[in-house]
Amino acid sequence: MTENKPLMSIKGIKKHFPVGSGLFGKKNHFVKAVDGVSLTIYPGETVGLVGESGCGKSTIGRMVVGLTDPTDGDIYFEEKKLSEYKSKKELGKNLQMIFQDSYSSLNPRMTVADIIAEPLVLHNVGTNKERSKRVDELLERVGLASYHGSRYPIEFSGGQRQRIGIARALALQPKLIVCDEPVSALDVSIQAQILNLLKEIQKDMGLSYLFIAHGIQAVKHISDKVAVMYLGRIAEFAEKEELFENPHHPYTKALLSAVPIADPKLRDRERIILKGDLPSPANPPTGCRFHTRCPVAMESCKAIDPRLIQTSQDSMTACLLYEDERTVADKMIM
């Protein structure tokens, strides 16, 4: 898979949101929602993005599909900068998004068929007849029937509405779909149905997903690679097997051990329980952002901001524990 050219590469993107204003209306405080993130997605693969609320994962998703522009850094889609594409519409052909809340992302006054056909209409694809045929195909693809097309979103359950959102995203046969918490609002039994559907579609159409979620089990199920985010940065980026079997970053370890497991026999397993809360992204800690909660923080962690470095063949970690002593010492002097 990795021999191919990357479908999307994200290079050092930042997104700082101004908050409040100082004297003379000058913006002087920024929430650093995303603060220097690089990521590559290859054709046909799924990259999972996990992290707790406020870590910037959704902001990345929005920047990737061009809904908001990065403050700094570049995003390349098929080796062309997003900003060089003529219009957002042109991007829409290849980049689509599925949202968490299917209530607010489907227009309540449009029929399901109109919702799914809308991208086709906007891009002038096919005649009316061809479009309605395509809508039927898409409905069937996501496990609905063509008679559902004449109904309105309100007539469907949460899981079915999510299927409608998927059908709409598929209409233009995109190469990358950003899935922003697509299953977190659904019941467990329905979550599994949607995850299975997303996997099947990927197998059939060979598209890529950027799968954003805080539910770690779901991310593990669907992803090939996983990036763990903390306060606007990537703490660890690794092949799925490596990340779950051999996590490197102390935050990844804590996150994995905090997930409740449906097996009472494992109740007394050793757990890393992090102290305190997530610091505010408006005023992130100095040095390593995780040092205030890290169970193995060292003195140097307060001063040095770790880079993402190769820590095994399949994983990259941003933690001073994995940098050799000399580089740490050099940085301390600086």
Added chain:
Amino acid sequence: MNTETPFLEVNHLKAYIPSAKGEIKAVNDISFSIKKGEILALVGESGSGKSVSSLSIMGLNASAIKYRPDSSILFEGKDLLKLKEKELRKIRGNDIAMIFQDPMSSLNPVHPIGRQIAESIVLHKKVSYKEAKKTALDLLNKVGIPDAERRLNDYPHQLSGGMRQRAMIAIALACNPKLLIADEPTTALDVTIQSQILNLLRDLQKEFGISILLITHDLGVVAETADRVLVMYCGEIVEEGTVEEIFEHPGHPYTKGLMDSIPSLYGPSKETLDAIPGVVPNPLELPKGCNFVTRCAAATDNCYEVSPTLIKQSTGNRVSCWNPLTKEGVAGR
């Protein structure tokens, strides 16, 4: 876990909600009891009736819910469903307290949390406000809020989600309740904060012997905290047992289905998850016979005709199914 006589007994609770299209049987004939010092989990998906059950115990939303005459909820011998609002108020907040999923909307945004905790103490106990404030400080320390003295004067919006839930728990504990109802207490929280709150709940149970009715949809949370489990589907209890019984050999195909739907965190991932097909039926058009029949792979003719009742299995759990799964996981009675 001790095996004292139950102090809360729910008998044949039938809570119906009238609607324009007919009566919704939100809770349809469920019976269970809670023993002193145990954590009982009520598990189910949205619409299974788990929240209505808890509201019934608290006597909340009584105007919208119609109870059938043979329903009763006995708390220390008194039937909560027949008490007057004034009498209920003495029990509510005093003997039975509740915490909710969303602490932001259940805390008063215009009062500091210290005052909100003290308020509930003054309401139920004959103490001065000053003393109550002191107790409030102790409570904040107990639930693990750092720098509690300063936090007393904080407003809810100044606290993080996890802190707010701790403040809610402090209010609930203010009068040393015997039963704490926790309705999805960690659903809105991040995993690392969730594990802190679950730990806190377990510690409270151990330290003060409080009984907890834990309402959740997350089987992981159940496995980590509960002593006993009730699985609900469409307003009925479909399976009951100790946490070990339920997780080691689930008897109802729905319970098994829920467990199989969760992707595993350990080992290689399965190619496809064993999802439960279909959706929860419309509460106004429940199938004849077993409620789960429309989604059940092991359904037989009988299942379409007669609804099953809870029957004790050789494995210890009670299951409401005509073809319960045996220890080996195969259907057949």
